[in-house]
Amino acid sequence: MKNVHAKERLTKKNLLNITFHVWRQFDDPYYTGFAAQIAYFFFMASMPTLIVLSQVLGLFDVSLDFIKVWLETHVSSNVNSLVMDLFSATSVQFTNTVMVIVALWSASSLEFSLGRLESHVLTNGTYRFEFWTERMKAIPTAIISIAAIAFSLAIYVYGENIIQTIFRHSRFTEYLVALRLPIAAGLFFLMILMNYYLLPRIKVPIRCLLPGALFAWIGIMIVTAVYSVYSDKIAHYNILYGTFANIVALMLWFYLISWVLCIGMMFNKAWDEVMKRDRLTLTKMRGYLKAQLKGSSQSYENFFVRPDDLLYPELDSVAVKMSKRYVDGFEKEIEKKQQEIRRKQIIDAKADELYTEMKQNIERRDRGFLDE
Incomplete structure (x- = not known):
């Protein structure tokens, strides 16, 4: 049966409607302070992530020094100073398996927080939160994210050698070498999309998540560039915060990125409604969950909060x-x-x-x- 609503095109009017749709979602008190919460998890997960990432990069024979050079080039001096301290703290050999597992558990706290937020957005706040189910689910997502980062860095570092080995020296080789950065950026976009897809309890079609992932991808790059200029040229954190200036600078950067990730999730919902795609309605969400639980003994109704929940011990x-x-x-x-x-x-x-x-x-x- 064909959809009775014709799909809308992206016009100035619809773009304005999407903007106000996202804005209206903030009337939900659930979103109050959520970006700050995610920024906190960003900060708390940064050190464990670096520990695990250093181990994974060792498999590709990639040094953390490459990341230091990239940070010096693209990130503000305040943020770069603190992150460099983190790198120097993790430069020691860290091969204890138990400690790597502990670090991975801590690193997955960010995915856990993002997963709760996206499940809330997709179901209009009607999904039932289960701590252990969602907490354990965040660990493999963190592993995949770290592996994706390591793979992207390996391609960027060794891509030129690999390309020249395969294609020898030619004009085509030069083009491929020049594409290393766009390839790395593309992998970063895929990592955002992967997190949007894997983290919520209910799996939705990937095409429903593309608008928000694209928004977050572009937004993070813009925020990082603008914030780098702002913190270097305008902000003087050391005057107000003294020795804590670098921590404040890093937290503010994480906070802005967190807002972009949150709004990217809301953007998917707004795009679906304003553009009349009708793929993320509550009825469709229940349909996706039914298909997801097919063959399982679980009832899809138990995934949603109901007014009569107290009647079911x-x-x-x-x-x-x-x-x-x-x-x-x-x-x-x-x-x-x-x-x-x-x-x-x-x-x-x-x-x-x-x-x-x-x-x-x-x-x-x-x-x-x-x-x-």
Whole structure:
């Protein structure tokens, strides 16, 4: 069946509508301070990520010195100074497997936070959060992200040697060498898209995530460039923050990048609605989840918050179960709320029945007038 709505084209009017759609999403208090939270996880995950990344880069025989040179060229001096200190702190041999696993767990905290945010955006805040399920899911995503970064760096560092070995010296070789940076940028875009796809609990078609991933990709590059100029030419963090100036500079950079990633997620939802793609509606989200759980014993309804959740003890969190067991009067309070929910369900059912009966009477009356 064809969609009754024709797809919209990107016009100035629709672009304005998308902008205001994203803005309206911030009316949800869930987003208050979320960019700051992600920036904090960015900062906390930076050191563990560097530790794991140094181990992975060792497989490609790529030195962290390359990243230092890149930072000196593209990032502000304040940010570069602090990150260089992190590199010098991780320059020692770090081959303890247990510690690498611990570092990987810490590095995955960023993906965990981003995954919660995207699940909230895609389902309009109706999805059911499960800490351990989502926390464990963030670890393989972190591994893939770190491996993608390492692979991109390996291509950028050794790409020229590989290309010249395969194609020898020719004009075509020069073109391929010149494309190393665009290839690295393309891999960075794919990494953003991969995170947008893998992190939420409900898998949606990749094409639904392309607008937001493109927005985030361009936005991060613009923010980094503008912030680099701002922090070098205008900002004087050392006057206000003294020895903490570099940390403040790095946190602000992470904060701006976090905003771009958050808005990129919202952009996907806004694009789908304004451009009438109808791929990220709640009905479609439930359909994607049904297909995802096909053959599983899990009920797709249990992935969403419902008004009658209290009527299903199997949906209780560990905190609620323990409260029922150890907190005096808590279980009676829950039973009282359950009775209120049941009464409301009865009232709503009667209201629906009366409405249906009234609608049928009106239809019969109209048919009587037509017969006369």
